[in-house]
Amino acid sequence: xxxTSVYKVKEWMIQQIKDGKLQHGEPLPSNLAIARTLNVxxxxxxxxxxxxxxxxxxxxxxEEGARVKSLHPFYYPLGEVVSISRxxxxxxxxxxxxxxxxxxxPATSLDSKRLNIADxxxxxxxxxxxxxxxxxxxxxxxxxxxSDLTCAQYQNSDESLLGAIEAHTGKKxxxxxxxxxxISYEPHISDILGASPHEGLMLLKLxxxxxxxxxxLYSFNYFKxxxxxxxxxxxxx
Numbered sequence: 001x002x003x004t005s006v007y008k009v010k011e012w013m014i015q016q017i018k019d020g021k022l023q024h025g026e027p028l029p030s031n032l033a034i035a036r037t038l039n040v041x042x043x044x045x046x047x048x049x050x051x052x053x054x055x056x057x058x059x060x061x062x063e064e065g066a067r068v069k070s071l072h073p074f075y076y077p078l079g080e081v082v083s084i085s086r087x088x089x090x091x092x093x094x095x096x097x098x099x100x101x102x103x104x105x106p107a108t109s110l111d112s113k114r115l116n117i118a119d120x121x122x123x124x125x126x127x128x129x130x131x132x133x134x135x136x137x138x139x140x141x142x143x144x145x146x147s148d149l150t151c152a153q154y155q156n157s158d159e160s161l162l163g164a165i166e167a168h169t170g171k172k173x174x175x176x177x178x179x180x181x182x183i184s185y186e187p188h189i190s191d192i193l194g195a196s197p198h199e200g201l202m203l204l205k206l207x208x209x210x211x212x213x214x215x216x217l218y219s220f221n222y223f224k225x226x227x228x229x230x231x232x233x234x235x236x237x
Contacts, residue, residue, distance in 0.1 A: 008040065009034065012037075013028075025070040030067070073091055075098070076229055103123075105122070139189045149168055173216065175208075176209065177206065180203070183222065190220065195226075205218075205219070207219075
């Protein structure tokens with residue numbers, strides 16, 4: 001089978017990236033420059049760039065044009081119950097936490113359903129940002145039945161949130177039910193994470209359960225999409 005000019009351009013770009021001649025996050029040479037280098041039509045370069053954008057080798061926005069896609073420094077395994085600290089530290093970064101607020105409020109009907117508690121029962125609400133080398137990576141909003149953990153109890157603990165829950169209740173997480181959703185922009189959270197209006201967020205809503213299938217923690221985790229990639233293994237039936 002004869003190789004097309006579009007294929008030739010794609011392979012050239014891929015090799016340039018592999019050889020380090022085009023760096024991740026770096027803009028591409030002009031389409032005309034590439035066409036002259038490879039002796040192809042500029043239309044072929046346009047088509048090759050479009051295909052590599054679809055395949056996420058390149059990225060593009062209206063202001064900056066096409067460039068080599070930046071690498072994600074962090075990987076979050078969806079098939080495992082993994083702490084955000086571990087995700088950060090596994091890549092050689094220092095994990096930290098910046099607390100935004102602590103509160104106790106009556107549970108909404110949704111909170112009651114997710115946490116299997118009585119309507120309007122008090123819920124401990126913790127708002128925080130998880131950082132890597134002091135730079136924001138994940139915004140977290142965590143909800144715990146106040147009967148299991150109060151704000152004061154958590155603030156006086158040197159444990160992780162799950163560690164503090166286990167210390168006060170003996171309940172340990174066995175598994176988590178996870179929902180994943182792409183968020184284009186959320187002003188409050190995007191501002192906290194330093195994400196531009198052009199940068200999407202990935203929201204993981206998790207309900208953590210103990211071995212008796214009782215929910216013990218309801219979390220909203222907003223990941224900065226330019227920093228975190230999600231991985232899972234799909235087994236055949």
